Amino acid sequence: MNQIIQCVPNFSEGRDLEKIESIISAFRGKNGVKLLDYSNDEDHNRLVVTVVGEKEALKVAVLEAVGTAVKLIDLTKHEGQHPRMGAVDVIPFIPIKNVTMDECVELSKEVAKLLYETYDLPCFLYEKSASTSARENLAALRKGQFEGMSDKIKDEAWKPDFGTKIHPTAGIVAVGARMPLVAFNVNLATNDLEIANKIAKNVRHLSGGLRYCKAIGIDLEERGIVQVSMNMTDFTKTPLYRAFELVKIEAKRFGVSVVGSEIIGLVPMDALIGTAEYYLGVEAFSYDQVLEKRIME
Amino acid sequence: MNQIIQCVPNFSEGRDLEKIESIISAFRGKNGVKLLDYSNDEDHNRLVVTVVGEKEALKVAVLEAVGTAVKLIDLTKHEGQHPRMGAVDVIPFIPIKNVTMDECVELSKEVAKLLYETYDLPCFLYEKSASTSARENLAALRKGQFEGMSDKIKDEAWKPDFGTKIHPTAGIVAVGARMPLVAFNVNLATNDLEIANKIAKNVRHLSGGLRYCKAIGIDLEERGIVQVSMNMTDFTKTPLYRAFELVKIEAKRFGVSVVGSEIIGLVPMDALIGTAEYYLGVEAFSYDQVLEKRIME
Numbered sequence: 107m108n109q110i111i112q113c114v115p116n117f118s119e120g121r122d123l124e125k126i127e128s129i130i131s132a133f134r135g136k137n138g139v140k141l142l143d144y145s146n147d148e149d150h151n152r153l154v155v156t157v158v159g160e161k162e163a164l165k166v167a168v169l170e171a172v173g174t175a176v177k178l179i180d181l182t183k184h185e186g187q188h189p190r191m192g193a194v195d196v197i198p199f200i201p202i203k204n205v206t207m208d209e210c211v212e213l214s215k216e217v218a219k220l221l222y223e224t225y226d227l228p229c230f231l232y233e234k235s236a237s238t239s240a241r242e243n244l245a246a247l248r249k250g251q252f253e254g255m256s257d258k259i260k261d262e263a264w265k266p267d268f269g270t271k272i273h274p275t276a277g278i279v280a281v282g283a284r285m286p287l288v289a290f291n292v293n294l295a296t297n298d299l300e301i302a303n304k305i306a307k308n309v310r311h312l313s314g315g316l317r318y319c320k321a322i323g324i325d326l327e328e329r330g331i332v333q334v335s336m337n338m339t340d341f342t343k344t345p346l347y348r349a350f351e352l353v354k355i356e357a358k359r360f361g362v363s364v365v366g367s368e369i370i371g372l373v374p375m376d377a378l379i380g381t382a383e384y385y386l387g388v389e390a391f392s393y394d395q396v397l398e399k400r401i402m403e
Numbered sequence: 404m405n406q407i408i409q410c411v412p413n414f415s416e417g418r419d420l421e422k423i424e425s426i427i428s429a430f431r432g433k434n435g436v437k438l439l440d441y442s443n444d445e446d447h448n449r450l451v452v453t454v455v456g457e458k459e460a461l462k463v464a465v466l467e468a469v470g471t472a473v474k475l476i477d478l479t480k481h482e483g484q485h486p487r488m489g490a491v492d493v494i495p496f497i498p499i500k501n502v503t504m505d506e507c508v509e510l511s512k513e514v515a516k517l518l519y520e521t522y523d524l525p526c527f528l529y530e531k532s533a534s535t536s537a538r539e540n541l542a543a544l545r546k547g548q549f550e551g552m553s554d555k556i557k558d559e560a561w562k563p564d565f566g567t568k569i570h571p572t573a574g575i576v577a578v579g580a581r582m583p584l585v586a587f588n589v590n591l592a593t594n595d596l597e598i599a600n601k602i603a604k605n606v607r608h609l610s611g612g613l614r615y616c617k618a619i620g621i622d623l624e625e626r627g628i629v630q631v632s633m634n635m636t637d638f639t640k641t642p643l644y645r646a647f648e649l650v651k652i653e654a655k656r657f658g659v660s661v662v663g664s665e666i667i668g669l670v671p672m673d674a675l676i677g678t679a680e681y682y683l684g685v686e687a688f689s690y691d692q693v694l695e696k697r698i699m700e
Contacts, residue, residue: 110698142697158698202694286694293686350683366684375672375695382678386647387663389590397499397583398672398695400439401407401455 138163151186192277210283228269435460448483489574507580525566
């Protein structure tokens with residue numbers, strides 16, 4: 107693959123393994139598309155698929171998977187812990203290699219248009235593809251969920267970007283382009299959740315911290331410690347080391363030390379290379395010096 | 404490529420661009436082989452090629468390139484600053500992906516045998532392929548160079564592993580398997596070369612330092628500083644961070660601080676990922692979490 111776009115569609119089916127396999131089969135054995143991972147959660151009743159591919163091949167596969175999901179998933183009968191507004195809840199496209207964010211935005215708009223034309227499925231454009239800043243945030247779009255969505259979109263502010271009414275069984279989907287997310291947690295040598303929450307507040311963008319960092323405190327009861335659980339929403343602008351060092355600095359105020367960290371799920375190589383580059387103080391390093399980058403070219 | 408072996412053959416021709424292109428052409432446009440880099444140095448009169456490939460394809464391409472070099476390079480007329488004992492001086496095979504060191508050792512022996520049978524070119528096996536520990540070190544094998552080699556191999560201790568006499572114009576070649584080398588230099592805030600040499604002595608294996616680290620002091624005259632120039636000979640056992648931190652610790656004794664570092668040439672992704680993992684203190688991290696690793700699978 108010369109060009110690599112990642113796509114992480116979320117489907118509202120986490121229990122019926124036959125339906126899950128049907129949906130996933132759209133991503134198997136296709137040229138220009140590679141299924142990297144999928145995980146279904148029964149409590150959430152949700153399926154998260156991670157796939158990479160070239161633009162056209164990915165578009166065709168996503169369209170097929172959504173078609174299957176619209177056929178198999180009936181949201182009027184869906185229940186689960188995770189908020190959702192559609193049979194396919196969200197479809198993010200993420201630039202990985204030889205592709206710009208603008209191209210991913212364009213792809214997301216093409217896909218949204220096709221989903222509406224093919225399956226009569228209404229779409230919101232979100233994140234970098236959003237038409238207004240109010241629509242960038244998925245949680246804001248999804249508020250009210252499937253059950254409240256028909257009423258919500260009567261408000262001009264929440265009119266879908268494609269379509270005019272909610273699909274009776276498949277609801278509505280958010281489609282957009284975004285940077286890769288890195289789920290990065292820093293563990294603290296204390297069991298005081300209040301401290302983790304205060305540190306989270308200090309490092310996250312929302313309350314005065316780092317621009318591309320979301321954070322909350324989490325209690326790791328079994329280990330008897332707490333952690334600052336972060337979503338790094340653009341590691342190219344807010345790198346991992348900066349968040350890590352800032353957590354250490356904020357933890358000092360409480361006399362608490364950092365015992366380690368966790369990276370959950372997939373992480374782009376560049377996020378780790380950038381970290382190594384910082385700590386070793388490597389001068390004039392080009393990412394082209396990484397052997398595997400050259401092999402992948 | 405499911406399996407990736409790196410090969411970095413060194414040819415004794417750094418000036419004649421036509422000859423250089425002829426030699427390199429063996430690695431171009433071949434299935435299962437990818438030319439990553441080559442650089443020729445006129446002073447050294449030497450060509451260093453970096454290529455990756457699958458076992459069989461790589462074997463065929465290397466054989467072809469050596470055939471061209473034996474035909475084009477006449478060591479009786481060769482002069483250059485770099486020590487050399489053959490038209491092809493050294494051929495290391497390096498395991499990168501889905502291949503063991505043992506397989507690379509086996510490959511090196513097959514290649515050496517073929518070189519002897521096909522071109523009447525005698526071979527030493529070196530590094531991990533060496534028959535005795537005295538033959539592991541390339542510098543020890545090469546001592547005496549092309550001009551002294553016919554006499555040297557009369558000594559039973561230096562009998563070639565393949566062949567019995569030196570090729571009249573192409574000399575002898577060292578073939579073997581080794582770990583990837585990382586050329587890693589740490590720059591110091593001083594212009595005192597003596598300090599760089601003392602630190603180098605303390606961190607390198609030879610004189611009591613780290614097992615897989617070679618080091619010398621180097622004067623960076625233009626910048627007015629010195630550096631500890633290291634060859635990390637197995638970063639999986641002696642990682643970059645350990646060498647970096649140890650240089651800092653040794654530099655303290657002289658009241659000298661570290662101003663940065665350099666990585667020269669190609670570096671395997673794992674060397675940098677391991678560094679990031681250490682400095683962030685990432686717990687239970689699997690290299691399979693690196694997106695690009697999954698894509699390359």
